Amino acid sequence: MDASALAKLPMETLESRLTEAHEALHRLAVGDREVQVSWRDGRRSQWSEITPEYLNRYIAALDSAITAKRTRRPARAPVYLEF
Known part of the structure; x- marks a missing residue:
């Protein structure tokens, strides 16, 4: 999931999706298949108990997009250093 693409959505939409994603992760954690x-x-998005990593990445992207909107800074991408 690309946080910069998500940052183009309205704040209300991002917050709503983040809440739904957290609820979905909780349901997976308590054993819903x-x-x-x-x-x-x-x-619609559907997750099974074998893909919580994807759901965690989606939540992180939503968090990053919301932070970018609140601070009015673009979402940051990882920086890789090579020597």
């Missing part, structure tokens, strides 16, 4: 998240525009 499958979690489905639906958005108002009709899109």
Whole structure:
């Protein structure tokens, strides 16, 4: 998930999606085999208990996009140094 692409969405949408993603991660953590998240525009995402890593990356991207909107700075990408 690209945080800079998500940062183009309205803040309300980002916060709503972040809440839904946290709820989905909780349901996975307590043993639900499958979690489905639906958005108002009709899109759906579905996770199973074997893919919590993807859900964690999605939550991190949403957090980064929200932070970028609040600080009005672009979302940062990792910096890799080579010697």
